[in-house]
Amino acid sequence: MSNFVIVDNDMLQFGVTFGMYTVTPIEPCMIKASGIAQIMNKKVCVSGDEKKVSIKATYMSAAYPTPGTGSITISSLAADQLANFAKSTMPLIVTGSQFSALFTPQSPASNPQGPEAGPSPQTGTGKFINSQMFVTTG
Structure with missing residues (x-):
């Protein structure tokens, strides 16, 4: 099965549930690319950009x-989200299935009738939403 190559500013979609938490992003969910190659004037995402x-x-x-x-x-990333046979400077990131995500609290949630959390x-999942539909691998 072919997967689309992920490029600069492609969107990320995270599941709402991270363990016992309901999580809501408050800023755009995008990935920044650092690859040398480009597709439609956008850099490609390579292994390490997800970090x-x-x-x-x-x-x-x-x-x-x-x-x-x-x-x-x-x-x-899931095993099917790196195209090891297609490289820019590193293996390319592709749509694939779902990646593993982690939500790390910084300020605690609370309950007016009880203590803070x-x-x-907590762990969750997410996926890439590709913006280009021209280049695939696989």
Whole structure:
């Protein structure tokens, strides 16, 4: 199956649920590219670009309805999201299936009737939304 190559400023779509938290991004969810090659005047995303993603978000849960804040990062790509046979400076990132994401709280969510949440990182998933539909690999 062919996968589209991910390019600069392609969108990221994260699942709403990260463990026990409901997480809502508060800034655009995009990936920045550092590859040398370009598609339609946009740099291609290469292995390692996913590690630079950090999206500000709010979170809450049923027990802690007053939102706290934190950030979403990509913890690892799925095996089908790197095109090892297609390289710019490194293997290219492609749409593939879903990557693993991590939400890390920075300020705690709270409950007016009880204590603040003991914030702990929670795992989730996400996927790439490709903007170009010209170049595929696979």
